[in-house]
Amino acid sequence: MPLSAPIAIPPELAGSLSAARFVAVLTGAGVSAESGVATFRDAQTGLWARFDPRELATPSAFERNPRLVWDWYAWRRKLVAAAQPNPGHYALAAWERVARQFLLITQNVDGLHQRAGSVKLVELHGNIGRVKCSREGTLVSRWDEGGGEVPRCPNCGALLRPDVVWFEEMLPASALAQAEAAASHCDILLVVGTAAEVYPAAALPQRAHDAGALVVEINPHPTPLSASADYILRGPSGAVLPALVAGLRG
DSSP: OOSSSSSSOOOOOOHHHOOEEEEEEOHHHHHHHHTTTTGGGGOOGGGGEEEEEEEESSHHHHHHHHHHHHHHHHHHHHHHHHHOOOOOHHHHHHHHHHHHEEEEOOOSSSOOHHHOOOSSSSTTTTTEEEEEEETOOEEESOOOOTTTTTBTTTTTOEEEEHHHHHSSSOOOHHHHHHHHHHHHOEEEEEEESSSOOSGGGGGGGHHHTTTEEEHHHHOOSSOOTTTSSSEEEEEEEHHHHHHHHOOOOO
C-alpha cells in the first residue's frame, strides 16, 4: 500500500505500532544517503574512481596493498565525520526511548545512529570510525596518521585496519545472533533504506515474517522485499520515520 506525500500512516498500522511489545528496525545505506553519506559504491569518486570497491575492501586487498586500503578508509572517515544525522536518525532514537522493547539493527558503518542518540543498537558491518589490530582484533583508540605508513598496533606491532566487515569475512557472530533473535521475537520489523539483498541480513525480514511479525518496508523505491512486505511506506526515511513516531499513542 504505497503512500504519497504528505506522509499518511494507515490507522491499522499506527495502532499496531503503538501496541507493539517489541519493535525491531533494520536500516541500510538509504538512511545515511539522506545525510549526504555516499553509498559504498558511490564512494568511488575522484582519485578512487578507477578502483573496484572489492579491490579496497577485502583481507586479500589489505594484504597486497595495506597503504592503499588504509588511505581509502581514512578518506571515507573524513567524509563521514563531516556528515550529520538526519530526522530519520533522530526519530529512531526518540522511538527507542518510548518503546517497550526496541532494537536497531544497522548495516551502516558511519555511526550516525549513535550520534543521533540511539543506544540499543547492533552494527552488523562494524563502524568506520573505529580501528582495530589486524592480528588480535582488539580496538585501538589512538593512532598516528603521519609518517606515510599504515599505523601499527601499540601492543603487538601488527598493522591497524578499520573495524568494518570486508568482503570474504563473516559478520560478527554476536551481532548476527542478536539480529536474528530480534527478528524471531519482534512484533514488527521495519526495513528502512535497504534493498535487503545482501545476506545474511537479507534473511531477517523473512525470519520475522515466518515468526508472525508484521514487516514494514520504508523506501522511496521498490525493492525485492516489496512483494512480501505487509506494509510499504514510499518515501524518504527522514520524512516517514518522524511521521510514524508522531503517530505513536501512549
